[in-house]
Amino acid sequence: MKAGYVSLIGRPNAGKSTLMNALVGDKVAITSDKPQTTRKKILGVANVPGGQIAFLDTPGIHKPMHRMNQRMVDSAIEALREADLAVLVIDVSEKTGAGDHYVLDLLKKAGRPVILAMNKIDAVKKNELLPIIAGYAKALPFVAIVPISAFHKDGLEGLTTEILAALPEGEPLFDEDYLTDQTVRAMSAELIREKVLRYTRDELPFTTAVVIDQWEEPEAAGRMTTIYATILVENESQKPIVIGKGGAMIKQIGTDARVDLQKLLDGKVHLELHVKVKSDWRDDERVLDQL
Ligand SMILES: Nc1nc2c(ncn2[C@@H]2O[C@H](COP(=O)(O)OP(=O)(O)OP(=O)(O)O)[C@@H](O)[C@H]2O)c(=O)[nH]1
Ligand SMILES: [Mg+2]
Incomplete structure (x- = not known):
């Protein structure tokens, strides 16, 4: 059996919460088309054949202009520290920018294994993915790169397989019916x-x-x-x-x-x-x- 913490990290609006809900199979985190929806770290537990994955959904990483936003970013960085593995969630329909490089730097510093989840593939043409893959592969040695659509639940089995493969062996961390740490x-x-x-x-x-x-x-x-x-x-x-x-x-x-x-x-x-x-x-x- 595999078990561990997996932090979903990325820019605001990339689809982290949509992805966590899809992987956990229940609505644990709220989602919206506005950036900065998630304001704190949220645990969502997925029991899958072969193991248990404790996902930590996190606020999107952005430049904080208020104390609330500083807390949001701090909570994402904390989740990164707690993680056995990070999944970097990117929106492939958005241009790569300074914010993305900042997130990549944070991941580099954290020193955890990272999987790249290229989200929203439904919103672009297939041939647009290759240059994005090439760019990211140069920036960080990802343990896997998986194109997905969290919204359409496309590619999620493959992502789960890669996550399990990268997690340590271990007994489940939570009871099987435990879903989230939120009241x-x-x-x-x-x-x-x-x-x-x-x-x-x-x-x-x-x-x-x-x-x-x-x-x-x-x-x-x-x-x-x-x-x-x-x-x-x-x-x-x-x-x-x-x-x-x-x-x-x-x-x-x-x-x-x-x-x-x-x-x-x-x-x-x-x-x-x-x-x-x-x-x-x-x-x-x-x-x-x-x-
Ligand atoms: N087209 C498309 N839209 C998606 C996909 N996944 C998520 N979205 C949409 O992207 C928007 C943002 O999704 P969220 O899950 O709230 O994004 P987030 O990364 O949690 O955002 P923050 O909490 O603000 O950091 C929502 O409108 C989702 O419906 C996808 O695979 N394809
Ligand atoms: Mg969110």
Whole structure:
């Protein structure tokens, strides 16, 4: 049996969380088409024939402009230290740039074996892959290079085989039914934030956070869980955007979130959403600690 920690590392929006969900076979991390979706390291455990893989999904590595972002990048680097193996996830439909070289440098310094997962192959022509492979192969001695589409679950068996081959022999690290290190409350807050990311644009995705204020368990079987949550924004002008015309936006966010929450909790959910302004919360260590 093989077992170990595998950190998914890469630039924002490369598809790391989509990949982890696909490999774990469950929605563990939220995803969105906006960069900087994942804000902290998330464990997702995959039990596969021949072993157990403890994936660490990480925030995309970027230039941090706020304390929150510094924490995000730090948590990715920490995951790299904890890993037996790193999987560098790249978006092949994006041009290679300075950010990619920075990530390659981090991987070099970490000294862990690295697999290159070339993601989003569905979005490019086959012949565009060769020069990318050549460029990356020159930069780092990857133990394997695997073209995949995380979204379409294409090439994932091959990737799993390469991961298992590179992991040490060992007994499973977690019980077979253990999926993630996140609490149900934390996952619920994330699901609500995912809907905020889905429906809002401009700076809103970067400046919002979700806090669960109160959680009322159902009193009897068949009754509903009541969840009170607050969507934090950074300034007054952002509040009406999240609320929308006549409350349309927050209603849409709530309706969509409730569908996911009911799936997560396997029962009826009553969700009460509020919007609160907390200026500069992204640089407020106390708020960040709470989050
Ligand atoms: N076309 C295509 N899109 C993909 C694929 N994998 C992921 N995506 C999309 O890419 C976007 C980003 O995906 P995420 O999984 O959130 O990316 P991430 O690397 O976790 O991003 P951060 O958390 O911001 O670092 C989403 O819109 C996904 O649907 C793929 O194989 N093909
Ligand atoms: Mg992510």
